[in-house]
Amino acid sequence: MAYIEPAPIKDKENPFESMMSRFDTAAQHLGLDESVYNVLKAPVKQVIVNLPVTMDDGTIKVFEGYRVIHSSILGPSKGGIRYDMQVNLDEVKALAAWMTWKCAVVDIPYGGAKGGIRCNPRQMSTGEIERLTRAYTKQLLEIFGPDRDIPAPDMGTGPQEMAWLMDEFSRSVGQTTNAVVTGKPLVLGGSLGRTEATGRGVMVSALAAMEKLKINPYQATCAVQGFGNVGSFAALLLEERGVKIVSISDLSGAYYNENGIDINAAIQYRNNNRGSLEGFGGGERLGNADELLELDVDVLVPAALEDVITIRNVENVKAKLIVEGANGPTSFRADNVINDKGIMVVPDILANAGGVTVSYFEWVQNRLGYKWTAERVNRRSDRIMKDAFDRVYKTSLEFKVPMRIAAYIVAIDKVAKTYKFRGGF
Ligand SMILES: NC(=O)C1=CN([C@@H]2O[C@H](COP(=O)(O)OP(=O)(O)OC[C@H]3O[C@@H](n4cnc5c(N)ncnc54)[C@H](O)[C@@H]3O)[C@@H](O)[C@H]2O)C=CC1
Numbered sequence: 414m415a416y417i418e419p420a421p422i423k424d425k426e427n428p429f430e431s432m433m434s435r436f437d438t439a440a441q442h443l444g445l446d447e448s449v450y451n452v453l454k455a456p457v458k459q460v461i462v463n464l465p466v467t468m469d470d471g472t473i474k475v476f477e478g479y480r481v482i483h484s485s486i487l488g489p490s491k492g493g494i495r496y497d498m499q500v501n502l503d504e505v506k507a508l509a510a511w512m513t514w515k516c517a518v519v520d521i522p523y524g525g526a527k528g529g530i531r532c533n534p535r536q537m538s539t540g541e542i543e544r545l546t547r548a549y550t551k552q553l554l555e556i557f558g559p560d561r562d563i564p565a566p567d568m569g570t571g572p573q574e575m576a577w578l579m580d581e582f583s584r585s586v587g588q589t590t591n592a593v594v595t596g597k598p599l600v601l602g603g604s605l606g607r608t609e610a611t612g613r614g615v616m617v618s619a620l621a622a623m624e625k626l627k628i629n630p631y632q633a634t635c636a637v638q639g640f641g642n643v644g645s646f647a648a649l650l651l652e653e654r655g656v657k658i659v660s661i662s663d664l665s666g667a668y669y670n671e672n673g674i675d676i677n678a679a680i681q682y683r684n685n686n687r688g689s690l691e692g693f694g695g696g697e698r699l700g701n702a703d704e705l706l707e708l709d710v711d712v713l714v715p716a717a718l719e720d721v722i723t724i725r726n727v728e729n730v731k732a733k734l735i736v737e738g739a740n741g742p743t744s745f746r747a748d749n750v751i752n753d754k755g756i757m758v759v760p761d762i763l764a765n766a767g768g769v770t771v772s773y774f775e776w777v778q779n780r781l782g783y784k785w786t787a788e789r790v791n792r793r794s795d796r797i798m799k800d801a802f803d804r805v806y807k808t809s810l811e812f813k814v815p816m817r818i819a820a821y822i823v824a825i826d827k828v829a830k831t832y833k834f835r836g837g838f
């Protein structure tokens with residue numbers, strides 16, 4: 414079988430390499446046959462678009478956008494759109510593949526995709542972001558569709574961008590088509606519970622893992638990197654269940670309070686401060702924001718970007734449990750050290766799957782023309798997250814592998830079996 418050799422250590426990690434390394438290990442455990450391996454290892458479609466946008470000063474700036482469909486074997490492809498200066502094809506390819514595995518782990522009928530535009534939304538006006546979003550949608554009209562490829566928010570995007578995307582798509586097809594995108598504002602057919610869903614899933618999987626590790630939430634400490642959609646809700650919901658959040662961070666820096674940070678106050682501060690924790694007084698500022706990753710806490714929740722736990726700092730990580738709110742926060746070269754240190758990792762494709770799960774509920778509600786209560790959404794997504802955790806935990810015992818490889822085994826097995834039954838791709 415044509416497995417990829419790990420590349421030599423470089424200055425910069427490559428998330429696609431990290432994804433492939435875990436995929437290869439899981440494929441070997443499963444004894445995946447070569448033809449299926451070859452089908453699953455590469456994305457089915459990679460689109461790069463140039464997006465000319467008139468800026469507020471009248472100049473025209475051209476942005477590069479991407480949409481990668483990794484697989485549609487389980488159903489229409491699903492995955493967020495990221496606006497960030499680091500967006501590049503390898504990153505989007507990795508994120509798209511993670512969506513395939515994520516949807517399979519939680520057993521929802523979607524394939525995997527991801528999109529992104531290399532831009533800095535914090536330096537753009539609302540009008541510029543709207544024009545950029547509409548230009549991206551126009552270029553991808555033939556890719557998107559409620560039964561083809563369904564985008565959602567990711568880093569740097571939220572309900573407003575999804576609303577513009579939905580509007581642009583609807584105009585082009587001549588009818589309101591709200592099921593083309595999820596993570597919409599409630600008035601446009603968004604689902605109750607979607608905003609909190611990813612952080613809520615992080616909380617559910619963290620509590621399930623703490624139970625296995627016999628960590629009492631009421632005596633546990635936690636540090637959360639990233640205070641956007643995922644990090645802030647994960648922190649809030651863990652705090653509500655008794656966990657003391659001693660440190661939080663965002664682009665402005667990291668903040669530490671040994672008595673526990675008041676997360677509601679931090680959220681309010683951020684909301685009134687253009688989305689930033691800059692100047693937050695509820696904790697002392699750490700000299701270097703990355704110190705947060707090395708704090709002596711029970712639980713570490715990386716909820717910002719890829720490759721923050723790497724071979725360079727993993728020896729210093731002291732947490733007993735890492736729950737990956739972000740996609741790809743741990744590079745594959747750090748895996749062995751983590752395993753040797755006996756740290757449990759609830760991997761991204763399991764821990765942050767609450768978001769796509771409630772996106773699925775949103776799509777179902779849009780197609781039914783019906784709205785579920787928040788109680789129904791939360792009850793069903795909590796059940797799905799807990800069942801997925803138990804499935805992965807059981808597989809890790811059965812195959813004697815860490816939770817991350819177990820999650821890939823569960824996912825690849827499901828996609829491979831579906832592929833074999835369908836055939837003919
Ligand atoms: N939004 C969603 O539903 C889902 C998001 N994810 C993943 O979760 C992660 C975060 O996404 P969102 O919360 O949606 O993004 P967001 O844009 O709402 O927030 C990102 C946060 O990370 C912070 N950040 C950026 N660079 C940082 C750094 N170097 N150190 C510390 N903080 C930093 C930002 O300041 C911000 O607080 C991403 O990896 C994303 O792919 C995964 C599943 C679903």
Ligand SMILES: O=C(O)CCC(=O)C(=O)O
Binds near residue numbers: 493563567595769772
């Ligand atoms: O909600 C969705 O459809 C996808 C969210 C996403 O991009 C992710 O889970 O990484």
